[in-house]
Amino acid sequence: MAKTTRIAITPGDGIGPEVVAEAVRCLEVLRDKHQLELEWVRFPWPSHAWHEEHGESMPADALQQLQAFDAILLGALGDPGPVNDPDRYLLPDSVSLAPLLQMRKGFDQWVCERPARLLPGARQYLADDRARDIDMLVIRENSEGEYVSQGGRLRQGTRDEIATQIELFTYRATERIIRYGFQQARLRAAQRRADNQSRQFRTQDGRQCDSQVCVITKRNALRYWGDLYTEVFEQVAADYPDVATHHELVDAACMKFVQCPWAFDVVVASNLQGDILTDLAAVLSGGMGVAPSCNLNPDNPELPSMFEPTHGSAPDIAGQGIADPTAMLFTTARMLEWLGRQDRRLAEAGERLFQAVADDLASQHGQARDTRTIGDAVCQRLG
Structure with a gap:
């Protein structure tokens, strides 16, 4: 019996949950259509909301929890809160992005791969x-x-700092x-x-x-x-x-x-x-909206690699349903191809997802669409 591959899904901040939702829909289609031994668990941390509630971006044992998975799929990190809200919960970038560096270093993800290829349909x-x-x-x-x-920082807050x-x-x-x-x-x-x-x-x-x-x-x-x-x-x-x-x-x-x-x-x-x-x-x-990113540990299969789109959390458009999930979907495809080193069927699923997203991109010639519409189109091609 094939080993079940486990993915930790951390949607994060801003548009992260929106684009991750479309990635999960694609994973569901691929898993059901091709009988993949694939499961995932969604975590509410690291995130701005978790920090506001708990005083930290993720729990103290976060890395120990994540180490039980084969890969981490991250939406985005970094969210200062509603810009026009005087009572907003402020979180500096150095704090909100700290979990990203903790995961990279804690799991020795010493390779960051970012392909740059101009695909048909991209700007x-x-x-x-x-x-x-x-x-x-x-x-x-x-x-x-x-x-x-x-x-x-020495003598912080003084002119001699x-x-x-x-x-x-x-x-x-x-x-x-x-x-x-x-x-x-x-x-x-x-x-x-x-x-x-x-x-x-x-x-x-x-x-x-x-x-x-x-x-x-x-x-x-x-x-x-x-x-x-x-x-x-x-x-x-x-x-x-x-x-x-x-x-x-x-x-x-x-x-x-x-x-x-x-x-x-x-x-x-x-x-x-x-x-x-x-x-x-x-x-x-083609822009940040189509750019995938991978944080890899090629040496130790016992430690998870992490996959995230190159773009940030884009809090200015979060919650509007207009974020382009293409980069997230390309990132998910690369995650499956990486996991496919142990299970060829996952690599094939990654190739199918990449081609479905690429075909969707080519068919639209840069036409603006909402998040759900793009997810629907890619899922239809997969199904």
């Missing part, structure tokens, strides 16, 4: 026709770097994220060959190849970790002579993401720089 923000060929995978180091939350924010980089984390990038470049090239597609890059010695890894730093100003990334990148690249390599400073990368995004294949960046670059890449591939 093309760049006028250049070559923008239709945008297809990159931005891999963000998710466990350390600028988001280690080390530092503090000092704030320190420490960045921390290790050889181990640097090596594993860069090696993961090269592995994904090879896999992407193999998939393109299977689909009779091709891309052309050049290795350092001038040979043509069909994959590339670009590492991002700011080594001219942030010397120490920039040099570490550069040296480790060269060491790892020696094991992948069939993959082209490239290095960009983060400010130049932002420029070239807009100028020639079709020239990138796999991009590896630090936590903060990857965070910024992936938002830019999301807009170039």
